[in-house]
Amino acid sequence: MAALLILFTDSFTVGSFVFYSYCGITDIADGIIARKTYTQSSFGEKLDSMQILYLLQSVYIKFCRR
Template identity: 40%
Template structure:
């Protein structure tokens, strides 16, 4: 039981790369949902059974990074879904802030990682649902783009604020307003 969260995070990494080999929207959706379930389950199980570890937090962050990197590559370069220049701009802005956060984390705390803030979880969930809706409808509705971008940029900016003002790296910090 102690290794289960790490197994789930590792499984998400493997399933993420398998997404690259899938051509059927149905099969992609199934693997995509399994990746989402593994993301929710790894942290829930670790917290519920008090088996959180530094390795687990790093595997979870790596799993998140690999999953979203693969999904964005597929979405932008390998799918038939039309992606406007506005969407590309929004994704680039958020990606640059996230990259800045990685650099801060490495420079200031001597490690790689992403904080597990409530905002980052909300942004991940919003993007996760937006991708599913885009697959289902074969396009990206503009209000959805604006909503997801707003949540993602706010959470990335909050993470920047936390990283710049913290003296200790706390991967599970809930918010800049909460410890």
């Protein structure tokens, strides 16, 4: 969800940096928590890949529209 919010912020601002950082930090934390609690699943792996894809697409769209 935060990846989509990047589309509605101005490029190279504090807001876009905050949303991008939030997405990266939660992705890293999610992976660490899943490994430490042994709650990894194939669905979680697919969902994580989709989240990264949405983040990268949002950033790509944002910078191409500039």
